[in-house]
Amino acid sequence: MATRESVSLDLTLVASPELQHELEQIGTPVSRPRGTVVFRRGEPNSGAFLIRKGGVRLFLRNARGIVISDRWMGPRSLLGLPSTFNQRAYSLDAEALEDVELISISSPALHDFVRDCSRGREVLEILAREVSAIQILAGQL
Numbered sequence: 001m002a003t004r005e006s007v008s009l010d011l012t013l014v015a016s017p018e019l020q021h022e023l024e025q026i027g028t029p030v031s032r033p034r035g036t037v038v039f040r041r042g043e044p045n046s047g048a049f050l051i052r053k054g055g056v057r058l059f060l061r062n063a064r065g066i067v068i069s070d071r072w073m074g075p076r077s078l079l080g081l082p083s084t085f086n087q088r089a090y091s092l093d094a095e096a097l098e099d100v101e102l103i104s105i106s107s108p109a110l111h112d113f114v115r116d117c118s119r120g121r122e123v124l125e126i127l128a129r130e131v132s133a134i135q136i137l138a139g140q141l
Helices: 017-026 081-086 107-116 120-140
Strands: 028-032 037-039 048-053 056-061 067-073 093-096 100-105
Touching (some): 107 120
Antiparallel strands (some): 056 067
16 A cells, blocks of 8 residues: 555645635535545546545556556645546545545535635636646656
């Protein structure tokens, strides 16, 4: 199993403290013990996740099972945004690197938040950075 030290920390997908507070108001607290799955690639999307405490490993394997992308996401990171907005299955695997506290935000709640709240733009900026990173990775394959 990967450790926090063996994967790179990605700060580009981190919400501001103000956005974290607002997202906590529309989501549901959930927790996952170390080593358990948050979501798997190919699983139907159940919404996005905001990390409150702990760390999550986001990774992607190629067809031969080799890990080709490996990122550690820490507090205030948003997970699952692309699949939440395009309403498709998750495109990465997410695994708790340590006991983790999350806020689960349903797709409808996040769509409404982006449309109706002033901080919605920040969510879209984080989404754009994640999509750009995915495009760069795809170009390297």
